[in-house]
Amino acid sequence: MTTSNPIVPQVILGAHFPGVNHHTVWSDPNSGSHIDFDSFARFAQIAERGFFDFLFLAEGLRLREQRGKIHDLDVVGRPDTLPVLAAIASVTQHLGLVGTINATFNEPYELARQFATLDHLSNGRAAWNVVTSSDAFTGENFRRGGYLDPADRYVRAAETLNAARAFWDSWPAQDAEAETVQVHTSQFDITGRFNIPQSPQGHPVIFQAGDSAAGRDFAAANADAVFTRHGTPEAGRAFYQDVKARAVAAGRSPDELKVLPGVSAVIGDTHTEAEELADHIQAQQISGPTAIHLLEQIWNRDLSAYDPEGPLPDIEPELGETTIIRGRARYIDDRQKTVAHLRKVAETQQLNLRQTVIETQARHWYVGTPESVADQLIDAVATGICDGFILVPHITPTGLEPFVNKVVPILQERGALRTAYPSHSTLRDLIGSAQPAQKVSIS
Amino acid sequence: MTATQSSTTPFHFGIALKSTGYHPASTKNEAQRQQIFEPNSWAELTRSAQRAGAVYVTYEDSFEYQDLGQFDASLLAAWVAPRTQNIGLIPTITVTHTEPFHVQKNIATLDHISSGWAGWQVAVSDSAAATELLGRGRADLDIKPLYTEAIDVVDVSRRLWDSWEDDAEIRDVATGRFIDRNKLHYVDFVGPRFSIKGPTITPRSPQGQPVVAFAGRDQAVLDAAVHTGDVLFVPVHNLDDAQALLTQIRELETQLGRAGAPLLVHADLPVLVTETEAAGQHRWEELNGINPAWLNADQLRGSGAATSIATLVAGLKSLGFNGVRLQPADNAVDVAAVETLLAPRLRDAEVLTQPAPQGSTLRGALGLERPNSRYTNASTVEHETQGATV
Numbered sequence: 001m002t003t004s005n006p007i008v009p010q011v012i013l014g015a016h017f018p019g020v021n022h023h024t025v026w027s028d029p030n031s032g033s034h035i036d037f038d039s040f041a042r043f044a045q046i047a048e049r050g051f052f053d054f055l056f057l058a059e060g061l062r063l064r065e066q067r068g069k070i071h072d073l074d075v076v077g078r079p080d081t082l083p084v085l086a087a088i089a090s091v092t093q094h095l096g097l098v099g100t101i102n103a104t105f106n107e108p109y110e111l112a113r114q115f116a117t118l119d120h121l122s123n124g125r126a127a128w129n130v131v132t133s134s135d136a137f138t139g140e141n142f143r144r145g146g147y148l149d150p151a152d153r154y155v156r157a158a159e160t161l162n163a164a165r166a167f168w169d170s171w172p173a174q175d176a177e178a179e180t181v182q183v184h185t186s187q188f189d190i191t192g193r194f195n196i197p198q199s200p201q202g203h204p205v206i207f208q209a210g211d212s213a214a215g216r217d218f219a220a221a222n223a224d225a226v227f228t229r230h231g232t233p234e235a236g237r238a239f240y241q242d243v244k245a246r247a248v249a250a251g252r253s254p255d256e257l258k259v260l261p262g263v264s265a266v267i268g269d270t271h272t273e274a275e276e277l278a279d280h281i282q283a284q285q286i287s288g289p290t291a292i293h294l295l296e297q298i299w300n301r302d303l304s305a306y307d308p309e310g311p312l313p314d315i316e317p318e319l320g321e322t323t324i325i326r327g328r329a330r331y332i333d334d335r336q337k338t339v340a341h342l343r344k345v346a347e348t349q350q351l352n353l354r355q356t357v358i359e360t361q362a363r364h365w366y367v368g369t370p371e372s373v374a375d376q377l378i379d380a381v382a383t384g385i386c387d388g389f390i391l392v393p394h395i396t397p398t399g400l401e402p403f404v405n406k407v408v409p410i411l412q413e414r415g416a417l418r419t420a421y422p423s424h425s426t427l428r429d430l431i432g433s434a435q436p437a438q439k440v441s442i443s
Numbered sequence: 444m445t446a447t448q449s450s451t452t453p454f455h456f457g458i459a460l461k462s463t464g465y466h467p468a469s470t471k472n473e474a475q476r477q478q479i480f481e482p483n484s485w486a487e488l489t490r491s492a493q494r495a496g497a498v499y500v501t502y503e504d505s506f507e508y509q510d511l512g513q514f515d516a517s518l519l520a521a522w523v524a525p526r527t528q529n530i531g532l533i534p535t536i537t538v539t540h541t542e543p544f545h546v547q548k549n550i551a552t553l554d555h556i557s558s559g560w561a562g563w564q565v566a567v568s569d570s571a572a573a574t575e576l577l578g579r580g581r582a583d584l585d586i587k588p589l590y591t592e593a594i595d596v597v598d599v600s601r602r603l604w605d606s607w608e609d610d611a612e613i614r615d616v617a618t619g620r621f622i623d624r625n626k627l628h629y630v631d632f633v634g635p636r637f638s639i640k641g642p643t644i645t646p647r648s649p650q651g652q653p654v655v656a657f658a659g660r661d662q663a664v665l666d667a668a669v670h671t672g673d674v675l676f677v678p679v680h681n682l683d684d685a686q687a688l689l690t691q692i693r694e695l696e697t698q699l700g701r702a703g704a705p706l707l708v709h710a711d712l713p714v715l716v717t718e719t720e721a722a723g724q725h726r727w728e729e730l731n732g733i734n735p736a737w738l739n740a741d742q743l744r745g746s747g748a749a750t751s752i753a754t755l756v757a758g759l760k761s762l763g764f765n766g767v768r769l770q771p772a773d774n775a776v777d778v779a780a781v782e783t784l785l786a787p788r789l790r791d792a793e794v795l796t797q798p799a800p801q802g803s804t805l806r807g808a809l810g811l812e813r814p815n816s817r818y819t820n821a822s823t824v825e826h827e828t829q830g831a832t833v
Binding site: 026027035036037041060061062063069070072073074075076077078079080082083084086087089090091105106107109110113114117118120121140141142143145171174175178183188189190191192193194195196197287289290 | 473476477479480482506507508509512513514515517518519520521522523524525526540541542543544545548549551552553555556558572575576577578579580607611612614616619620621622623624627636637638639640641642644645646
């Protein structure tokens with residue numbers, strides 16, 4: 001499929017080294033360590049060989065529990081995000097480094113120091129995915145516990161980011177005067193001097209990931225890029241239009257906010273081969289016990305008595321606060337609606353519990369021959385579904401190799417991806433993000 | 444102690460890195476000042492230290508602005524790690540205004556990245572400036588309660604480092620389990636300033652317990668180091684004072700009931716290294732002409748010909764010190780001078796232990812064993828641990 005637009009859009013590409021989730025098929029013999037630095041270095045070098053814009057890491061604050069026990073079916077254990085990004089900076093030259101760090105169990109001055117340091121160490125490749133956390137469960141590992149009212153989490157995030165921006169701007173160059181920063185807001189009462197001169201990007205690139213209205217507004221006002229779970233054409237396009245409109249309402253131009261869904265790509269020599277491989281991977285990702293665990297997150301109750309090869313639970317979901325799973329970012333906007341949808345899918349397609357989960361819970365997959373996948377990706381960007389993709393492989397560190405070896409050359413051929421990194425480019429240069437967003441006050 | 448005995452007793456040196464160097468005059472040159480924010484400069488200094496045979500470098504840091512500014516030392520260390528090997532990387536991380544959970548996973552990750560060469564120099568923040576940068580106010584900035592809190596931060600960090608047993612990751616396909624959850628432990632630390640549940644998010648690292656260092660000779664620092672440190676860096680006034688201080692520390696170990704290996708005590712030694720005494724005298728006058736700080740402070744220093752500094756170091760060894768931490772007057776000159784002039788003299792004088800073999804760790808290089816997790820064979824019942832009282 002070719003686009004009707006004669007100008008082929010640039011496709012932004014991110015490489016997500018996954019942390020704790022069921023997407024990694026750790027039982028695959030090619031599945032490597034999720035803690036050895038060598039895995040991260042190799043993964044980053046593969047992405048850089050593929051001319052990706054950036055590598056992406058999430059963050060860990062507390063081990064996930066389900067039904068009161070530490071979850072053991074998925075990968076558990078990860079390095080701390082910022083030091084591992086600093087080390088990856090040391091073994092790469094061009095790849096952007098996106099780290100997820102929450103604004104709740106951190107303070108702006110320290111985060112500003114750490115991201116300024118990372119930006120200097122990497123020569124302008126640092127990015128901060130600003131997320132929030134507010135639950136008392138996670139808080140049990142931190143000084144103030146669950147101190148933050150969930151209603152205030154994006155207030156704090158905005159104030160944190162604005163305070164960090166004030167620090168980043170306060171010492172423009174080593175031989176210039178440094179301002180005393182003053183931040184006196186609902187969350188902070190800060191006075192002081194920064195100890196790092198402004199870094200190559202001025203401000204690190206800012207990402208946001210979080211689907212609520214408050215999250216979208218935060219992204220629209222403050223972020224350079226948003227990592228979304230909406231990767232299917234229909235949901236993706238709706239999200240894209242929604243956040244771009246919010247950006248405009250916040251006084252920005254729509255292309256100042258890049259929309260980047262998390263997706264998987266499966267390549268085969270033929271379409272059938274690719275489909276079979278995708279089915280196989282999905283079946284491995286969603287075992288019977290995993291299917292039950294995923295449904296428990298929707299039903300918000302213990303479903304261990306149900307048979308994964310049997311029908312969906314006939315009981316109703318437990319509404320209200322999430323109790324069954326702790327320590328996992330998961331947004332279920334309407335449990336009853338979700339359950340109704342699952343039941344409809346099961347009935348229409350004659351699927352058992354596990355099959356229904358496989359059918360409905362996978363993020364969007366691009367499946368096909370290299371040419372087909374390349375065309376689908378370009379088409380999605382050309383037709384307003386997104387501005388690029390954050391690819392998550394099902395094994396690490398080598399899982400992106402088929403994509404890098406086979407799809408990247410076609411993207412390059414089509415003019416949708418760089419054939420060389422510009423010398424001395426920052427991450428802002430790579431993804432086309434200009435000046436830092438203006439400070440926005442949150443009332 | 445005879446020379447023969449000295450040559451078989453473990454004795455090491457490290458190099459302290461901060462700003463442009465430890466003599467204030469080292470900041471005079473603008474090119475030098477720019478090196479503070481040049482990552483490659485830190486990598487080069489570290490590699491020079493490693494070639495010299497230093498068993499570690501420390502990277503100084505503070506919460507607030509000091510000494511013309513600095514990178515976050517823990518991230519600098521993580522960036523340097525893939526560029527070096529076989530040398531301890533010991534960043535300073537403060538504990539007064541930081542989250543213990545973040546600090547411990549940061550150091551554990553440095554240990555993974557460096558394959559077992561991570562350390563942590565613990566420091567407190569007693570300044571009003573630091574408190575105002577955090578912005579939550581703090582009534583008591585007295586040294587003693589700050590170090591009591593530091594003991595708790597190190598204590599909970601050590602527990603979190605143990606909260607994963609070494610073999611917790613099992614990748615058991617038959618039962619579909621990536622980990623054996625019985626080998627993960629809540630730490631349930633309860634203290635006056637914070638409580639932490641655990642487990643940590645990071646699997647047990649190559650050293651199991653990264654090396655924990657303290658610096659200073661205030662009684663509160665000595666107490667903290669004896670309670671919970673592996674290494675202590677102390678400035679000394681002269682050799683008599685050094686001897687008295689070491690005796691005091693060993694008595695404190697008995698008094699506080701320190702278990703396990705004795706505290707490794709390294710004397711902090713500011714050094715200005717030249718080939719000849721005359722050249723040493725010249726540099727001494729030049730630097731102190733710019734800034735007389737070193738003239739006035741009452742601290743034992745190694746200044747002048749490398750041979751005389753080596754004699755001084757041997758003297759400290761004969762008193763029973765476990766090593767020296769050299770503090771170069773001027774990074775641009777003295778780190779290289781340690782490598783080319785001083786280290787060979789130290790080897791000639793048979794002062795140093797053999798360099799660490801490939802594949803060892805900082806603990807191994809310092810003669811420390813690798814402990815198993817304290818929770819090995821523990822039941823899954825939670826154990827509540829009380830923090831130190833203020």
